[in-house]
Amino acid sequence: MSTRAIHRALMGVYIVIFFAYLFGPLLIMGITAFNKSAYPQIMPFEGFTLDWFAVLAADKDMIYGLQKSLWIGFLVVLVSVPVGLAGALVMTQVYDRARSFYYLIVVSPVLTPGVIIGISTVVFWRQATQMTGLKFIYDGTVLTVLAQSSFISAYTMLIFLARLARFDRTLEEAALDLGASRAQVFRHVLLPFMLPAIGSAAVIAFLSSFENYNTTTFAILADKTLTTVLAGRMRQGTTPALSALAVAVVAVTIVGAILFEIVKRREDARAKARAATAERAFNAELTADAAGAAAA
Amino acid sequence: MHSSVGQWIIYLLPPLVVAGFALLAVLERRRLGPAAPLGFIDRNGWPVALFLIVAVGLWTVFMIVMPLMAMVDLSFRPKLAPPQWGGPKDFYTLENYRYFLFGSTTSTDNWNVTHLKAFGLTIWVSILITILDFAICYPIAFYMARVAGPARLRLMMLMLIAPYWVNEILRAFAFRILFTQQGVINKALLAMGAIDQPIDFIAADVALYSGLAYAYLLMMMFALYNAIETLDRNLIEAARDLGAPWWHIHTFIVIPHAKPGIGSGATLVFMLTAGSIAAPLILGGPKTLWFTPIVYDRFYQAFNWQQGAAYALILLAACVVFVLGVLKLFRLGLGEIAR
Numbered sequence A: 001m002s003t004r005a006i007h008r009a010l011m012g013v014y015i016v017i018f019f020a021y022l023f024g025p026l027l028i029m030g031i032t033a034f035n036k037s038a039y040p041q042i043m044p045f046e047g048f049t050l051d052w053f054a055v056l057a058a059d060k061d062m063i064y065g066l067q068k069s070l071w072i073g074f075l076v077v078l079v080s081v082p083v084g085l086a087g088a089l090v091m092t093q094v095y096d097r098a099r100s101f102y103y104l105i106v107v108s109p110v111l112t113p114g115v116i117i118g119i120s121t122v123v124f125w126r127q128a129t130q131m132t133g134l135k136f137i138y139d140g141t142v143l144t145v146l147a148q149s150s151f152i153s154a155y156t157m158l159i160f161l162a163r164l165a166r167f168d169r170t171l172e173e174a175a176l177d178l179g180a181s182r183a184q185v186f187r188h189v190l191l192p193f194m195l196p197a198i199g200s201a202a203v204i205a206f207l208s209s210f211e212n213y214n215t216t217t218f219a220i221l222a223d224k225t226l227t228t229v230l231a232g233r234m235r236q237g238t239t240p241a242l243s244a245l246a247v248a249v250v251a252v253t254i255v256g257a258i259l260f261e262i263v264k265r266r267e268d269a270r271a272k273a274r275a276a277t278a279e280r281a282f283n284a285e286l287t288a289d290a291a292g293a294a295a296a
Numbered sequence B: 001m002h003s004s005v006g007q008w009i010i011y012l013l014p015p016l017v018v019a020g021f022a023l024l025a026v027l028e029r030r031r032l033g034p035a036a037p038l039g040f041i042d043r044n045g046w047p048v049a050l051f052l053i054v055a056v057g058l059w060t061v062f063m064i065v066m067p068l069m070a071m072v073d074l075s076f077r078p079k080l081a082p083p084q085w086g087g088p089k090d091f092y093t094l095e096n097y098r099y100f101l102f103g104s105t106t107s108t109d110n111w112n113v114t115h116l117k118a119f120g121l122t123i124w125v126s127i128l129i130t131i132l133d134f135a136i137c138y139p140i141a142f143y144m145a146r147v148a149g150p151a152r153l154r155l156m157m158l159m160l161i162a163p164y165w166v167n168e169i170l171r172a173f174a175f176r177i178l179f180t181q182q183g184v185i186n187k188a189l190l191a192m193g194a195i196d197q198p199i200d201f202i203a204a205d206v207a208l209y210s211g212l213a214y215a216y217l218l219m220m221m222f223a224l225y226n227a228i229e230t231l232d233r234n235l236i237e238a239a240r241d242l243g244a245p246w247w248h249i250h251t252f253i254v255i256p257h258a259k260p261g262i263g264s265g266a267t268l269v270f271m272l273t274a275g276s277i278a279a280p281l282i283l284g285g286p287k288t289l290w291f292t293p294i295v296y297d298r299f300y301q302a303f304n305w306q307q308g309a310a311y312a313l314i315l316l317a318a319c320v321v322f323v324l325g326v327l328k329l330f331r332l333g334l335g336e337i338a339r
Helices: A003-032 A052-057 A060-091 A096-111 A113-132 A140-164 A169-177 A182-210 A226-236 A238-293 B005-033 B040-044 B046-075 B097-103 B113-147 B150-165 B168-180 B186-193 B206-215 B218-228 B233-241 B246-257 B259-274 B278-283 B291-300 B306-329
Strands: none
Touching: A003 A238, A003 B005, A003 B150, A003 B206, A052 A169, A052 A238, A060 A096, A060 A140, A060 B046, A096 A140, A096 B005, A096 B046, A096 B206, A096 B259, A113 A140, A113 B005, A113 B246, A113 B291, A113 B306, A140 A182, A140 B046, A169 A182, A182 A238, A182 B040, A182 B046, A226 B186, A226 B278, A238 B040, A238 B150, B040 B306, B046 B291, B046 B306, B097 B168, B097 B259, B097 B306, B113 B150, B113 B206, B113 B218, B113 B259, B113 B291, B113 B306, B150 B186, B150 B233, B150 B259, B168 B186, B186 B278, B206 B218, B206 B259, B218 B246, B218 B278, B233 B246, B246 B259, B246 B278, B259 B306, B291 B306
């Protein structure tokens, strides 16, 4: 065997081991969700059951946490998508030293540990609400949305920046020359161009918010979200109901991913059809022109 | 010094800095005269300009800068009951930082051994995990970027992302199922006859370290993949034609080219590991004290927020030092890392 063949074989073995490491723990956890045994295990397999899902559905704290997490995720999307978009647009308009200063500030939440963002948010708003009397801000849900949006806006901003890098500025100028106002250009040229990025930014923002624990555990105060309920349960001990929750989460995400893929494919197909129509029209015009030229 | 000064700084400094930049912009425009480029409001139209200013202003000032400043301010204050805030006893002090180093004034130890040890362990293990993640990811990232065809690449990407749809806490739970005394690995080893007594993987921190290495693998993977992907294929071909052995190609061509990716991956993995709180809570052995749970306890067990803020700042400082160290080591700029 040549050295290259050996390399390839070794690489193949490594890839298999790597994905076993990635999926093994999750698969085993998934199996424990269906085992009758009260302790999460796969050996001995005491029989197939769906009871753990019933236990899960009857868990009031968990249901409350889930609702809270969904609500917070929704609010975070509402805050961080427009803020990230504004952040990205401003980035394309500041230059020189102001730009690196601005960049340092808006990217710093990405490079700050989540616990610190949670802590600083709580500390600041406790003080600020005491000074101003705006007590309603000092509330677990509000603080969690503020703390999470602080770094999730930076994520969405990075997504928007990547999309803006491909924006053709001449489109804007063309619209302005044709008499559009600045606001109209924003509404009818820039926003439609950003639409796919807005979609993926919203998805990323929601998922980051939904599964966040580090920031939330500080900012949520006495309230609870799904992740904080989960962490509390896990400290009390392990039960297959938690595995059942993992299975449910995976099932929901897989369905979501498939739906997302279908929508995307349909959109791609539509875009392709539109491009084909445009090309046909363009060609037809060319032939018409050529015919006209020939007739003349 | 009386500490309402701190409050004035927090509430006045950010607007002053913003005003300073606005003033500089105005002066610059005046200097350039009619040659100046289109102004911010003219360029965006006032509705959009207003939206941009309000959104970015609220975000940077109220959600990023002021909270951090408030935390710094609080960390230099003594623990007081709320009625005494701003009173004569509320002055700046280094007490919270002194406590981190030397412990309570009544203790007989010279140093605050528990907290210092936890901090040292957190930083040290985070560095090791970062290196480990690089070692695990590098071959796969190289394979994806240079060897795999488009169909296989798509499949591998999907398989990489899929496990990370599961929540961080549930992922840690999966490792707990594997590694407890009645866990799957112990059961399997016992059944094979490799051991007669279950091994306590949790107390030995095997569970914690493998869980942490797993938790933030993806960050390193994508950073490396993106960096290696931009490498010109001809460079590798040329080196191969000139007879370079495979490890030469990696040490002298691929890795130098991937430096920004390695830097950004290392920064993210280190920061996330050092700041992680779920995995240490769920997988940490009874004797292992990670730093973040200590910070949490300062806040919600000891109710000493001042000290908690100081501890959080110490952790943040460690992360900043690490980022600067990586920048220096790899000779990179911040912009190249946070991409």
